[in-house]
Amino acid sequence: MVANKKSFFDVVARPTTVQSQSGYVNQVESDIWELRGRQIDYGLLADAVTEGFLKEIKHQFATVMQTHKHADSSFQAFFIALKDCIHFSFRGTGVKVNALSSAMISEWRDEASGRGYPYTLKSLIIAVRAREPKAFPNVTNKVMRTLKRPQKEVQHILSLDPKKGPWLEREVLDQDRAIEQAYTSGAWHVEKYVLVQLFRFYGVRPEQVANMKIADVRCRHTGHAKAEIRWPFAKNDLTAAQALWWPLGGALLPALEAYFDLRLDGIPRSEQERLPLFTPEGLPGVWRGSKKPKPNREPGYEGHPMSARGEHALQTP
Numbered sequence: 001m002v003a004n005k006k007s008f009f010d011v012v013a014r015p016t017t018v019q020s021q022s023g024y025v026n027q028v029e030s031d032i033w034e035l036r037g038r039q040i041d042y043g044l045l046a047d048a049v050t051e052g053f054l055k056e057i058k059h060q061f062a063t064v065m066q067t068h069k070h071a072d073s074s075f076q077a078f079f080i081a082l083k084d085c086i087h088f089s090f091r092g093t094g095v096k097v098n099a100l101s102s103a104m105i106s107e108w109r110d111e112a113s114g115r116g117y118p119y120t121l122k123s124l125i126i127a128v129r130a131r132e133p134k135a136f137p138n139v140t141n142k143v144m145r146t147l148k149r150p151q152k153e154v155q156h157i158l159s160l161d162p163k164k165g166p167w168l169e170r171e172v173l174d175q176d177r178a179i180e181q182a183y184t185s186g187a188w189h190v191e192k193y194v195l196v197q198l199f200r201f202y203g204v205r206p207e208q209v210a211n212m213k214i215a216d217v218r219c220r221h222t223g224h225a226k227a228e229i230r231w232p233f234a235k236n237d238l239t240a241a242q243a244l245w246w247p248l249g250g251a252l253l254p255a256l257e258a259y260f261d262l263r264l265d266g267i268p269r270s271e272q273e274r275l276p277l278f279t280p281e282g283l284p285g286v287w288r289g290s291k292k293p294k295p296n297r298e299p300g301y302e303g304h305p306m307s308a309r310g311e312h313a314l315q316t317p
Contacts, residue, residue: 014028014059014062015028015062015066016028016029018061018062018065018066019065019066019068020033020035020036020065020068020072020075021065021068021069021070021071021072021237022035022036022071022072022237024036024072028058028059028062029055029058030042031043031046033061033075035072035075035076036071036072036073036237037072037073037076038076040061040075040076040079042054042057042058044083045057045083045086047090047096048086048087048089048090048096048097049086049090049096049097049098050096050097050098052098053096053097053098053099057082060128060132060135061075061078061079063128063131063132064124064127064128064130064131067131069127070127071236071237074123077120078120078121078123078124078127080114080117080120081112081114081116081117081118081120081121081124082121082124084108084112084113084114084117085100085104085105085108085112085117085121088107088108088111088112089104089107089108092107099136099138100125100136100138100139101138101139102138102139102140102142102143105118105121105139105143105147106143106146109146109147115150116149116150118146118147118148119147119148119149119150121147122144122147125139125144126144175200179193179196179197180251183255190255190258190259190262191259191262191278193255194252194255194256194259195209195278197251197252197255198252201250201252202229202231202246204231205234207234208231208232208233208234209231209277209278210278210304210305211232211234211240211304212231212232212276212277212278213240213273213274213275213276213277214260214263214264214272214273214274214275214276214277215240215273215274216229216230216231216232216240216243216277217229217248217256217260217277218245218248219248219253219256219257219260220257221257221260221261221264222260222272222273223269227247227248227249227253228245228246228247228248229245229246229248230243230244230245230246231243231246263277276304276305278304278305279304279305280304280305
């Protein structure tokens with residue numbers, strides 16, 4: 001048998017499609033892999049790697065992805081770190097990369113564009129070797145041990161520092177009064193008031209608010225006697241049905257009900273639960289963006305706003 005020649009069984013065993021943890025299915029040989037949140041574009045490596053190594057990279061990513069042990073965001077991070085290392089080597093030598101090597105990684109390690117990239121690349125290599133122990137034969141364990149997790153910078157803040165310290169009770173009360181005044185005077189639309197108070201009261205991420213549906217709020221408008229609210233998960237792929245319900249009350253409850261009066265006007269009760277709580281355009285008279293907002297295209301969240309819209313809404317007068 002010719003050395004390094006793949007056997008028939010090796011070739012057949014390689015998958016032609018791969019499904020991510022979030023359910024996205026892609027052709028392994030495709031240059032674009034659609035994943036949750038962001039795609040992977042292997043075309044960004046085409047000028048810096050050999051054709052054979054590019055195919056091997058796709059195979060290695062597919063090998064790890066089919067275990068469903070890593071979130072889509074992990075593969076996006078793997079790719080960014082790998083691309084940074086490959087491009088660093090290519091810029092320095094002008095020669096297309098045909099494999100990762102200890103020398104290549106050692107030269108790049110301290111020059112990486114991101115502090116966490118070397119450790120992320122190490123995580124990729126470990127994940128691939130868990131399935132294919134002989135992968136990356138030119139990368140030694142000695143070099144792997146040098147790819148360490150970056151230390152978090154600890155910043156000690158004086159509790160009463162006027163800029164970096166926590167909000168004082170008086171300052172929070174001043175905010176409360178200013179926000180209530182803006183809402184009751186009509187300077188703030190009810191949608192903006194609800195958005196601001198959701199962030200302030202519950203400390204959720206913009207992505208979670210953007211992904212909320214009408215079904216994630218329980219109140220008299222939705223046919224429930226008990227007022228509650230829940231948040232779609234942002235850091236894992238658990239379903240909203242697995243989220244905890246939190247009490248909903250205070251000034252936010254009547255504001256949400258007033259928002260529902262406008263949001264659900266003319267929509268049959270049977271069609272309401274699956275609708276986005278907020279929309280890219282916002283309610284009439286609210287959206288003041290200079291560009292037309294782009295809706296989310298993620299499966300299951302079509303018609304929802306992108307998380308950036310919620311942040312923009314808080315900045316508009």
